[in-house]
Amino acid sequence: MFSGTKKMASACWGPVRRYVRMNRDDSAADGEICTDDSLIWSRDLEKHFLGEFSFAVVQANELNEDHSQVETGHAATFIGVYDGHGGPDASRFISDHLFLHLMRLARDRGTMSERVLCDAISATESGFLNLVRRTYAIKPAIAAIGSCCLIGVIWGGTLYVANLGDSRAVVGTLCQPNKIVTEQLTREHNASMEEVRQELRSMHPNDPHIVVMKQGVWRIKGIIQVSRSIGDAYLKRPEFSLDPSFPRFHLPEPIRRPVLTARAILAHKTLTA
Structure with a gap:
């Protein structure tokens, strides 16, 4: 039985594997729509084992900092x-490795x-x-490059979601004709x-500067708004404190404990036809 479920796991995405990355040099595949605005990308309806799906992406930052990824198969x-923020390295690394870790x-x-x-x-x-x-050397x-991360997996009629950062997952249900809840x-x-500010203050009771209002915006250590991310090593490991030649990211004193975390918030929802 276990060997059978292992085969099912590898077969879920194996037949169809598609990376969707928003890169200036990428060309649209069949069925993909790239508008004149290169920050907007969409794909028309496709068949899925639970019905049909389509998606659209509106990108927020520089072209090379943000990435999206879609993998489809017979059963998942x-x-x-x-x-991404601070550069493309973290978001690119996530798109290259996260799905592979998930499949493994x-x-x-x-x-x-x-x-x-x-x-x-x-x-x-x-x-x-x-x-x-x-x-680093x-x-x-x-050390100042990071990325928020929001992923969703539809598997066996259940939607699993994991999030760290300030993206948001919203699901819509068609309750009546022309009415979506x-x-x-x-x-x-x-x-x-x-x-979030209360959570940070409770975790860092001896740090009066854990959250600081700067230029009308609340920021962690006066630098960053998101409290969870992948990367941003200089806010997680004292050995990655940046050189003063990077004033935008320089901390006045080394951190004693991680300021940010990569711990995701998880959710799941049973899908119905």
Whole structure:
């Protein structure tokens, strides 16, 4: 039975594998629509084992900082949104590695679960911090590069969602003809929200500058708004404190404990026809 579920795990995405990355040099595949505005991208309706689906992407930052990823197969669909900041390295690393970690863990465990999503994100974070460690001496600015991460997996009639950062997952249900009821599945991790500021203050009671109002915006250590991310090593590891030659990201004193975390908030929802 277990060997059968392992085969099912690898077969879910195996037949059809599609990366969707928003790059200036990428050309649209069949059925993809790239408008004159290169920050907007969409794909028309396609068949899915639960029905039909389509999607559209509106990009927020520089072209090379944000990435999206879609993987489809006979029995599962994976969607990832990676909102990068500080540079392209983290969001690109996530799009190259997260889905592969997810598939490996699902295959090894023979199923999909919130734990699988959490462990895949942790493995991606560890891999990127290792990259920072290897390249920090020649590229210290990589320690200030990070990315928010929102992923969703439809598997066996259940939608699994994991989020860290200030993206938001919303699901819509068609209750009546022409009436869609929406449900927010994740909350943002942004210092502009009172509950996030309270969480940070409770975790850092001896740091009066853990959240600072700067130029009318609440920021963690006066620098960044998101409280969870992949990357941003200089706010997680004291050894990655940036050189003063990078004043935008320089901390007046080394951190004693991680200021940001890569711990994802997880949710799941049973889908009905």
